[in-house]
Amino acid sequence: MTTLTADSRIPSAEVCMFSEVLKHKASTIAGSTFALYEDGTEWTFEETLREVKKTAKALKVLGVKEGDYVGVWLPNSPNLIRVWFAINYLGAVFVPLNTAYRGAILEHCIKTANVKLLVLHSDLLPRLTEINSDGLSDLIVLGKMTSIRIDGVKIHAETVLHSEFYDDVLPAKTAPWDTQMVIYTSGTTGPSKAVLVSYLQLFTGSEATFKYTSVSDRFFANLPLFHITGVAMVMRALFAGASFAMISNFKTGDFWDVVKKTQSTSAILIGVMATFLLKREPSKIEKLHGLTSVMIVPLSEDAKVFSDRFNCSVYTAFAMSEVSTPLLSGPNPHPIGTCGKPRNGVEVRLVDDFDCEVPRGQVGELIVRADRPWSFSHGYLGNPEATANAWRNGWFHTGDGFRQDDEDNFIFIDRIKDSIRRRGENISSFEVEAEICTHASVREAAVVSVRSELGEDEILAVISLVPGCELNARDLVYYLVDRLPYFMVPRFVRFLQELPKTHTFKVHKHLLRSEGAVSGTFDREAEGIRLKRENLDVD
Numbered sequence: 001m002t003t004l005t006a007d008s009r010i011p012s013a014e015v016c017m018f019s020e021v022l023k024h025k026a027s028t029i030a031g032s033t034f035a036l037y038e039d040g041t042e043w044t045f046e047e048t049l050r051e052v053k054k055t056a057k058a059l060k061v062l063g064v065k066e067g068d069y070v071g072v073w074l075p076n077s078p079n080l081i082r083v084w085f086a087i088n089y090l091g092a093v094f095v096p097l098n099t100a101y102r103g104a105i106l107e108h109c110i111k112t113a114n115v116k117l118l119v120l121h122s123d124l125l126p127r128l129t130e131i132n133s134d135g136l137s138d139l140i141v142l143g144k145m146t147s148i149r150i151d152g153v154k155i156h157a158e159t160v161l162h163s164e165f166y167d168d169v170l171p172a173k174t175a176p177w178d179t180q181m182v183i184y185t186s187g188t189t190g191p192s193k194a195v196l197v198s199y200l201q202l203f204t205g206s207e208a209t210f211k212y213t214s215v216s217d218r219f220f221a222n223l224p225l226f227h228i229t230g231v232a233m234v235m236r237a238l239f240a241g242a243s244f245a246m247i248s249n250f251k252t253g254d255f256w257d258v259v260k261k262t263q264s265t266s267a268i269l270i271g272v273m274a275t276f277l278l279k280r281e282p283s284k285i286e287k288l289h290g291l292t293s294v295m296i297v298p299l300s301e302d303a304k305v306f307s308d309r310f311n312c313s314v315y316t317a318f319a320m321s322e323v324s325t326p327l328l329s330g331p332n333p334h335p336i337g338t339c340g341k342p343r344n345g346v347e348v349r350l351v352d353d354f355d356c357e358v359p360r361g362q363v364g365e366l367i368v369r370a371d372r373p374w375s376f377s378h379g380y381l382g383n384p385e386a387t388a389n390a391w392r393n394g395w396f397h398t399g400d401g402f403r404q405d406d407e408d409n410f411i412f413i414d415r416i417k418d419s420i421r422r423r424g425e426n427i428s429s430f431e432v433e434a435e436i437c438t439h440a441s442v443r444e445a446a447v448v449s450v451r452s453e454l455g456e457d458e459i460l461a462v463i464s465l466v467p468g469c470e471l472n473a474r475d476l477v478y479y480l481v482d483r484l485p486y487f488m489v490p491r492f493v494r495f496l497q498e499l500p501k502t503h504t505f506k507v508h509k510h511l512l513r514s515e516g517a518v519s520g521t522f523d524r525e526a527e528g529i530r531l532k533r534e535n536l537d538v539d
Helices: 018-028 045-061 078-089 103-112 122-128 199-209 228-240 255-262 273-279 303-310 384-390 429-436 473-481 509-515
Strands: 033-037 042-044 069-073 093-096 117-121 138-142 154-157 179-184 194-198 218-221 243-246 266-270 293-297 313-315 317-320 323-328 346-351 364-370 396-404 410-415 420-422 425-427 442-451 457-465 492-495
Touching: 018 045, 018 078, 018 228, 033 045, 033 078, 042 045, 045 078, 069 078, 078 093, 103 122, 117 122, 122 138, 179 199, 179 228, 194 199, 199 228, 199 317, 199 323, 218 228, 218 255, 228 243, 228 266, 228 317, 266 273, 273 293, 273 303, 273 442, 293 303, 293 317, 303 313, 323 346, 323 364, 346 396, 384 396, 410 429, 420 442, 420 457, 425 429, 429 442, 429 457, 429 473, 442 509, 457 509, 473 492
Parallel strands: 033 243, 069 093, 069 117, 093 179, 117 138, 138 154, 218 243, 218 266, 266 293, 293 313, 457 492
Antiparallel strands: 033 042, 179 194, 317 323, 346 364, 364 396, 396 410, 420 425, 442 457
16 A cells, blocks of 8 residues: 555555545446436446546646646536546546525635636526636536627537546546645635645545445435535545435435435435424335435434434534534434534534633533644635634634533534523523424424614524424414523514525524514514513513
8 A cells, every 4th residue: 555654643545545545446346336326327436437537638638737726516416526536636626616606605716716617507607797707717518508608718518528538647646635625614604715625634524424334335415515514425435435326405305215216325414304304294115215324413303213213323423614523423312412422533622712611511612623634624725814713722613612411422502603692691592493393383493693672682583384384473482481491482483484595404594683573573572471480570
């Protein structure tokens, strides 16, 4: 095996480097299935390498070289996989863009990474005419060509990506600490930051997150590949010599049917996906699907209930684009909200605003660091101030509030900037949302703070109901009175058919917060519902 360094914490190239692993698998298990796509296309490891080399040669002819940042704006598809892999094969940096992007955020992301070549789907091309595209030099448009033209930019049809003479293209001699990709943060607390992800970070994160899986697993890859968990799942399949079934998106109604059809054995459910599945009427296929393990992040449902109903083991974890899964659980963890315990090779602390540790049981910000070099992000591209702030005092600051229980579980409380303080009490929106979702008629809930006439935080619950169910706000409040401390019962309740979400299934809480208690919102106090503490009126 190739030795990269004498440091035993750095694995050999054949173990952790994308191109070396792909070549090794293509020679040792050439005919084994690696990728299965929605249209029925199936690639073995050998076929995958061939597609990657063809595409890499084509990109090289177009001028792509080691260290270039190449933008990719595509939905989950075979094209996305071969373009991503080809970019890294050449030693260039993969920059996936959210397919929902447009306007200022799209322009910001393209310019931050200094993207000159962008591979995109034809349906997205019109959005580039809405922004300042200075800096872009070439577009490769996949799908139907249009008459749209952009000044100063060459537009190529997808046929340029198919080279028949590719045997002379060799993989770049990249190192574990080189940048493999840029993943943009969700931008919920400001402009999206461009997270630099090394080869070793992605290897470490994929190995740690899915340590309970093996070569015999097939991953249900329904998360978009501009999401760190989505790319980590695909990389785990490669490193383990397993396979993945690529799905364009998550659909509650046909989830188990697709799992069974694709013979998938392991899946990830983000946000409210698990809740959606539990809220559906039981069916026979729920226990006949073949899924043996599922990662639920965050764990907003009872793991044992989910495991018993759907006949699979449940796991959870804590991860960000910047860190390689520092917290992990064993099978069917408890309590609800846990993210597990620190994995080997990481240190974690819960601290106050001054980085001083808080006593066990109190809420503090989770800060982390790792023993293995380059296994966490090495910074934010073009944003040294944000990098220095996140890494102050030698620890990465996650911005998430946790508490540690007596069994050493780390319990997620809230994003620090999403926390609510009412009547002198700190309130976890996550915990309030979890209780609201125990109501049989509630499909999902988001809890945010709004300012009261007294100038302090009040709680607004925005709720989507299970299709066909009815629930009025007054009944919900009375339901919660017996399940929550008085200061956590929402004052305001608003119903929406669907909560606004990102493509990574996170609720746009900043939109709900900025809208506040709009006209028609139920106001508990205006309705004369007063809460009591120890039989004393407190509201």
